Amino acid sequence: MPNVANLYFKTAILFFILGILMGLQMAISGEHNVIGPHAHANLLGWVTMALFGGYLALNPAKAESRFALLQFWIYAGGVVVMVPSLYLLYLGYAFMEPLVAASSLVVLVGALMFAAIIFGKVPVTGRLSGKAPV
Numbered sequence: 001m002p003n004v005a006n007l008y009f010k011t012a013i014l015f016f017i018l019g020i021l022m023g024l025q026m027a028i029s030g031e032h033n034v035i036g037p038h039a040h041a042n043l044l045g046w047v048t049m050a051l052f053g054g055y056l057a058l059n060p061a062k063a064e065s066r067f068a069l070l071q072f073w074i075y076a077g078g079v080v081v082m083v084p085s086l087y088l089l090y091l092g093y094a095f096m097e098p099l100v101a102a103s104s105l106v107v108l109v110g111a112l113m114f115a116a117i118i119f120g121k122v123p124v125t126g127r128l129s130g131k132a133p134v
Contacts, residue, residue: 002063004072008053011076015045018083037087044079044107052114062117071117075110078103 019042026032052075056063082103089096 001057002060004063004068005053005057005060007072007076008049008056012046012049012053015041015049015079015083019046022087034087034090037083037090040079040086041083045083049076049079055118062120065117067113068117071110071113074106074113078106078110082107 019038022034022038022041026034026038052072056068062068082100085096085099085103089100
């Protein structure tokens, strides 16, 4: 499996566990005030990253590009910042709003980059393996 696909699956499972923990916290406390961050952790973290990883695992030539690895770090970094800052925002820490906004834009850039991977020719940029593109 390509390295970037593996990175996506590993990151996705961490968000899956985080989403479960957030759901348990809400169920145990009876307070469902962080349902938004819970949904973002599950959908942008677990589901989307698993889908990205699956696509890249099925398209190894695209997964081996530097662009794909850069896209992973941008998208994952955005989600890693967005989820906890959104969680704190939902808990009433209004000063987190600019960080939520900025990380949301980073996630958007990562999503657009993934669209470029899907619609682009193989590879988007030079391959990490140093082999000539097919």
